[in-house]
Amino acid sequence: MNSVIGHEAVLNRLSSAISKGQNSHAYLITGPESIGKNSVARYIAAALNCENKSEIPCGNCSQCNRIARNVHSDCETVSVDLDGYLHGDGRKRTVITIEQIRKVIRECYLKPYEGKYRVYIIQAGDRMSEEASNALLKTLEEPPDQVVLILLTSVLEKILPTLVSRSQIISLKKVGWGELAKGLIQKYKLDKRSSEELSKTCNGKPGIAIKMIEDESYKKWRHDALDQAEFLAESGSYTRFIYGEKFIKGYSADRENSIALLNLWQEFWRDILMSSYGVNDSIINQSRIEKISHYATEYGSINSAKNVRILTSTIERLQKNFSPSLTIEQLMLCMPTLTCKK
Ligand SMILES: [Zn+2]
Numbered sequence: 001m002n003s004v005i006g007h008e009a010v011l012n013r014l015s016s017a018i019s020k021g022q023n024s025h026a027y028l029i030t031g032p033e034s035i036g037k038n039s040v041a042r043y044i045a046a047a048l049n050c051e052n053k054s055e056i057p058c059g060n061c062s063q064c065n066r067i068a069r070n071v072h073s074d075c076e077t078v079s080v081d082l083d084g085y086l087h088g089d090g091r092k093r094t095v096i097t098i099e100q101i102r103k104v105i106r107e108c109y110l111k112p113y114e115g116k117y118r119v120y121i122i123q124a125g126d127r128m129s130e131e132a133s134n135a136l137l138k139t140l141e142e143p144p145d146q147v148v149l150i151l152l153t154s155v156l157e158k159i160l161p162t163l164v165s166r167s168q169i170i171s172l173k174k175v176g177w178g179e180l181a182k183g184l185i186q187k188y189k190l191d192k193r194s195s196e197e198l199s200k201t202c203n204g205k206p207g208i209a210i211k212m213i214e215d216e217s218y219k220k221w222r223h224d225a226l227d228q229a230e231f232l233a234e235s236g237s238y239t240r241f242i243y244g245e246k247f248i249k250g251y252s253a254d255r256e257n258s259i260a261l262l263n264l265w266q267e268f269w270r271d272i273l274m275s276s277y278g279v280n281d282s283i284i285n286q287s288r289i290e291k292i293s294h295y296a297t298e299y300g301s302i303n304s305a306k307n308v309r310i311l312t313s314t315i316e317r318l319q320k321n322f323s324p325s326l327t328i329e330q331l332m333l334c335m336p337t338l339t340c341k342k
Helices: 008-019 037-049 062-068 098-108 130-141 161-165 177-188 192-201 206-214 216-234 237-253 255-276 286-319 324-334
Strands: 026-030 075-078 118-122 147-153 168-171
Touching: 008 037, 026 037, 026 161, 037 062, 037 075, 037 118, 037 147, 075 098, 098 118, 098 130, 130 147, 130 161, 177 192, 177 206, 192 206, 192 286, 206 216, 216 237, 216 255, 216 286, 237 255, 237 324, 255 286, 286 324
Parallel strands: 026 147, 026 168, 075 118, 118 147
Antiparallel strands: none
């Protein structure tokens, strides 16, 4: 039994290898945001420590339970402040520091306290400082027996190549909506119709579905973000330019949130593009279907495709640390506007 939604083939391979004692000392889990990297990492941690003999992870023994509840003393997560945790200096940490990795290295030579393996899950592995990556690499050259490191990243190119070559790579792909719906029914006892609707909304990413169910504030965030996408679709260049200035301020306060916003807008324009081709079945934001088909008619497929491309390159530029103000200004100026008079 497991609580991961989707990725069945990957999980089966992992269980089978681990049950034969063929685990790796380092895994590198890659895939887009919200795809389930963290859940798969916990699945590996549970499989390594599970007390059951026949089916691992069983999901029922005390090891599996403690890992699922995040209270297992041998399973530790190392991360930047993805959730906005504030430090003493009142600032968000955006890199994994050498001190964090040194702590991992010190501890990993100790015997596990309660399980068979010590497992370190390093989230946003691409945010490790160079020093931190090099220190981790040294440990991976001669890893202690009972230690497994699991690095997670959505940008594989940003991981030190020598770290990549020493890890077993697990590449997670989007989950088909049928598989996702099945998982949601099992995990949350949703009815068939709502689980199918939700699965189509979240673009193959179980993490988004989970957030939509568990987190009211995320639902509101998503709703507001789509309102803003519509507002921009209906604005002329001047309004967009003013809006862009506000966006840039928001970006310096919360980069992750701003990039998530751009991703959602890109998804929204992909929907408009699909609608302009008459492919309404693969539209993700079904709740906005009327507006989407309206924009599809007004903008047409060429301009819609242009908006998707501009948003894609904006996100890429920001991820490569191009100047946020120039990048956003360019976005606001280059997005085609409505030709019709309102
Ligand atoms: Zn178990």
